Amino acid sequence: MDASSVDCAAHTRAPEVRSSAADRVYAHVRTAILSRRFADHDLLAEGRIAEETGVSRTPVREALLRLEAEGMVRLLPKRGALVLPVTAQEAREILATRELVETHCVRQVIGEGRGPTLAQTLDGPLDALATAAADGLLHEYVTADRDFHATIVDAAGNSILSKLYGGLRDRQLRMGGANLLDPLGRLDTARAGRTLGEHRGIREAIAAGDAELACQLTTRHLATAALALT
Numbered sequence: 001m002d003a004s005s006v007d008c009a010a011h012t013r014a015p016e017v018r019s020s021a022a023d024r025v026y027a028h029v030r031t032a033i034l035s036r037r038f039a040d041h042d043l044l045a046e047g048r049i050a051e052e053t054g055v056s057r058t059p060v061r062e063a064l065l066r067l068e069a070e071g072m073v074r075l076l077p078k079r080g081a082l083v084l085p086v087t088a089q090e091a092r093e094i095l096a097t098r099e100l101v102e103t104h105c106v107r108q109v110i111g112e113g114r115g116p117t118l119a120q121t122l123d124g125p126l127d128a129l130a131t132a133a134a135d136g137l138l139h140e141y142v143t144a145d146r147d148f149h150a151t152i153v154d155a156a157g158n159s160i161l162s163k164l165y166g167g168l169r170d171r172q173l174r175m176g177g178a179n180l181l182d183p184l185g186r187l188d189t190a191r192a193g194r195t196l197g198e199h200r201g202i203r204e205a206i207a208a209g210d211a212e213l214a215c216q217l218t219t220r221h222l223a224t225a226a227l228a229l230t
Helices: 003-034 046-053 057-069 088-111 115-121 123-135 138-155 159-167 169-179 189-207 211-229
Strands: 073-076 080-083
Touching (some): 046 057, 057 080, 088 169, 115 189, 159 169
């Protein structure tokens, strides 16, 4: 291989390496925000993130730009990035959208006689919810909560609704975390126990093929979440 070929290969690899580093930083910061290790209004310094991930500042900036585009942070010149909270208005809009999508999907699945099958599929997320509640694991609880409701939406087989619902994923995780915190910032086990019971009620109504009850319980569940967030 001549010198020009070596130079060409090196230039080809450099963007790939930088992209891989930026992806690693993006995943690191995103996970920290969703798990609330980086809390709302925290100021994230580029140098600190670079040290944590073992990369230079260039991929850190690229990762933070991606997170800013997703509404998770706001870049502050020469200071770093500020973790943005989910606003009250955004929370209301997300919950309203969830109610429309989830009740529609419940009616469709039950109307097609697939309630018992869906109920069995919901047992996995329910078990994960119960385990996380018992162990006081906030992020795991919120993730299982999201999976429970996403399973209902996906069961309808409407790819557009599933994509729409999936687009709310990160915001749901952050809202759920705030909704379930006690004054010390830990999982509120009493609140988690109540929401676990609400999920079980929805599951039983679906298993029984009672669309009206399942929709009523879903609406009540989301209304309770909205009240807790206020």
